[in-house]
Amino acid sequence: PVMRPARFLAIGALGFGFASIVLQACLAIGMSPYVAQIPALALTILLTWRLNRRFTFHHAGRGTVSEFLFYLAASMVGLLTNGIVYTVAIMVDVSPAIALALGTLAAATVNWLGYSRIVYRTG
Numbered sequence: 001p002v003m004r005p006a007r008f009l010a011i012g013a014l015g016f017g018f019a020s021i022v023l024q025a026c027l028a029i030g031m032s033p034y035v036a037q038i039p040a041l042a043l044t045i046l047l048t049w050r051l052n053r054r055f056t057f058h059h060a061g062r063g064t065v066s067e068f069l070f071y072l073a074a075s076m077v078g079l080l081t082n083g084i085v086y087t088v089a090i091m092v093d094v095s096p097a098i099a100l101a102l103g104t105l106a107a108a109t110v111n112w113l114g115y116s117r118i119v120y121r122t123g
Helices: 004-028 033-056 064-091 096-119
Strands: none
Touching: 004 033, 004 096, 033 064, 033 096, 064 096
16 A cells, blocks of 8 residues: 555656656647647546556456546546646746646546455445
8 A cells, every 4th residue: 555656646747757758649640739638638538447446556346447437536536636737837938848747747646546445435
């Protein structure tokens, strides 16, 4: 249990790097910063669910589809947090990559609470 936060943060950092690459690729093909965030975050949720399931929290004791739906629901609260911070940052002329970082940091706490207390609750 002590290593869970460290694993969560490491997977989050990997997820951030992955989201940044997807974001930059989407911007390179002409997507707006607002639209480019959608595939970046959607693909990152899939990646971090698999990694957190295996290395941080293990399985939730429910079926894979059910677990993913709980993870997705918890992630939506983090995404809302991320989206608000990202949008405000873009509106004040912060670069898309920095805006993504700010949104990611704000959402990390929300995600940790949702995953550890709802999705992968043990007891």
